Amino acid sequence: MAKNDIHAGTRKSFLLLISMVLLVWQAHAATYYVAPGGSNGNPGTIEAPWATPAHGAGQLQPGDTLIIRDGEYILQDFGQDRILPNSGSPAAWVTIKGEDGCRPSLIGKNNLANAIDLSAVHYVRIENIEIKSDGTNPFRDAIASWEPASNIVLSEIYIHHIDGFGIDIQDIDGLSLLDSRIEYCGFGAVGGAAGTSGGWRNVLIKNCRFAYSGHYYQGTPGPSPYDRPDGFGIEPSEGPIEIADTISTHNRGDGLDSKADRTYIHHCIVNHNSCDGIKIWGDDTHIENCLVYDTGDGDASPSPWSGLVAHSTKPNARFTITNTVVSDNPERQGYPMYVQYDDRQVPIMLTMKNCIISHGQGALWIGPSVAFTSENNLFYRPNSDVPVQVGDQDYTCAQIESGTLGPGNLARDPRYVAYGSADPSGYQLQENSPAVDSGTSTGAPNDDLLHRPRLSGKGYDRGCFETPPLGWSSFRGYITSAASVVVDCMGRTEIWVKGGDGALWANVDGTWYGKGGFLTSDPFAVADYNGRIHVLVRGGDGSVWDFIHDPIMKTGHWKCLRGYITEKPTAAQDPSNHGIMRVAVIGGDNALWIFNLDINAETGDWTSLGGCLSTRPYIIFDPSGIEHILVRGCDYSLWDKKGVWGGSSYARTWNFLGGFLANGPIAAIETGVNNHIAVYVMGGDNALWMCDVNSSSEPETGVWHGLRGVISSDPFVIADPSASKIHAFVRGTDSALWENTVVISPGNPVGSQWKYIGGLMLIHTPGAFIASETQAFVIGTDHAMWRNTHATVSAGSNLSQV
Structure with a gap:
């Protein structure tokens, strides 16, 4: 069979599954509910829900839907707590799903064999559910099937911190695993024993992330006792298997290991x-x-x-x-x-x-x-x-x-x-x-x-x-903020903005998605160590809000971090503590405050670092792991709250770096140079200035370099590690986009060069990233998002030092 035949055959199987699910919606069927505080003696209505997902699943007939309402459900009894769905039929599937707008958690303990058993189950769809252990007690598999099953759809499933397999299937004919994240499983994310009835057949895996297999076992970070836990690993099977738009990363075994005939990985x-x-x-x-x-x-x-x-x-x-x-x-x-x-x-x-x-x-x-x-x-x-x-x-x-x-x-x-x-x-x-x-x-x-x-x-x-x-292209939209640009774990460009309705909007590779909320600041987007995107904003109540976006599952939710701030927040992933995202803000008292956000628990606490700020801060970690929180002080000078990790906490000191700033600073690392960062500001003369900060001494020192120009926006800067250059993007007095490039050389950067990019833009700070080319994003005078793609600029000469 040719490649296209495999693709078409698997896609036809998937479309057949979806069409069958659509028939469910058209059929006369009942919808039932499970909720914390419910009772299994209730009728299972939204007003009087059942108490346990296992009981609810056992009541379903073909065509029925069970909605698991938000909350945590403890699973510990083999006979009472495991979910064993009844089968649906080709025209009337059984559906079990988490409540819209949230994701209920199934929490296993007491060495439970699995949370969901699909053995000999057919025509069932399960979606929007989290399955995990309680972090201390053994819990083997999340989803298992040890007898031939068929026509199963698993969508928006989040499985993590499991001792065995995330998904353990021996024989399956017709499986769609979509928009799901499976990580920190001791035996592996997805796999199973050798089949007895053809193994895996007619399988589509799309938009998934398999990560950190073997990095968890019974409450510890592992390694697990299992040999080479894979992201995906199956034994000889008939196929076809299609794995698409999926990332497999940081597994202690193989990434993708398929022994199936007719495997198509793309x-x-x-x-x-x-x-x-x-x-x-x-x-x-x-x-x-x-x-x-x-x-x-x-x-x-x-x-x-x-x-x-x-x-x-x-x-x-x-x-x-x-x-x-x-x-x-x-x-x-x-x-x-x-x-x-x-x-x-x-x-x-x-x-x-x-x-x-x-x-x-x-x-x-x-x-x-x-x-x-x-x-x-x-x-x-x-x-x-x-x-x-x-x-x-x-x-x-x-x-x-x-x-x-x-x-x-x-x-x-x-x-x-x-x-x-x-x-x-x-x-x-x-x-x-x-x-x-x-x-x-x-x-x-x-x-x-x-x-x-x-x-x-x-x-x-x-x-x-x-x-x-190359050239200019419009992404349309109506935008009232600067763009915050981030490249996600799949390599896609995500652009986060405030829309004309005051809500948060995302443009992912050219398509707009509304995320709700009400913003009173520009957004600030940053990726965490788990591959999620955190978009931090000042809400309508003046507090910090975090929209946590999962690029794999294409889902997101708002989390209030509390506090009271007066400008947009900034944040960076802590390289010494992979589970911590550090948020830095200017508080209502004009002091510097930080929030240590636990990216797994989505909780944290506020700490005041004092000082007197006159704009929002900017946080960055240099290549040696030193934390820099850069601010414009009440004296309009540049100050750095430098933090050095001591193994259990940060020792932080204020460092005066001088200068006269017209607004807040921004910084980039100096690629390949430890203990140095390059801080860019709009000076009091409306020119672009760069301070080369050397943190190897105490107190740290900074050397200022005038890059000239007359600019009318705050700069955005980004390092180009392939060429040891730093690129700054600004709005000129002609309302056009300009780019400045310098070559990194600690204490003596060289080759400052300005390039006219063109366009007509509002005063909002540009955004950009550099890959095979430079892509800059600006808000045009029509309030639309515009992208300019151009060959990456090389630096020339003419740097003035003052």
């Missing part, structure tokens, strides 16, 4: 896993538009693990890999990718097109029994002239580029934007990358990892990212 990010990245075993398997990097999860010691592994015991099994990036660590002794390392006598077929395999200590290794077709790939092995080995044949860079291995192949540095970055955007391509516009269109997908269309330049790009077109 638009996925597999990174920071301890063992193999993607592992494929079944016939007629395809990988497309995927990004794999950081095999070993930062551990560079020798290992047998690889970013991508293909192996089969079935003669003439077929594997196709297209527009996929595998980036390794040349310090890690191992292959970046290997194919048919074992069973070298079994013939298989491998076709690779438009792929990038780079930065391995070893070569791409292809077994002697592999019929290997290689077209328009790029191979790069930084410490060797032999990036590819096929059987006993070494292929040198010169041989590869001469066409010996196949047409269009290259052996060069791919020139990622930021090789070694923990963020997916670092593996986009620089403008001068040899992979740009040099791929083949034959057999290539029509979009890239981010679903941006190919072709956008003169030709198809190699790898999973397509460089977007």
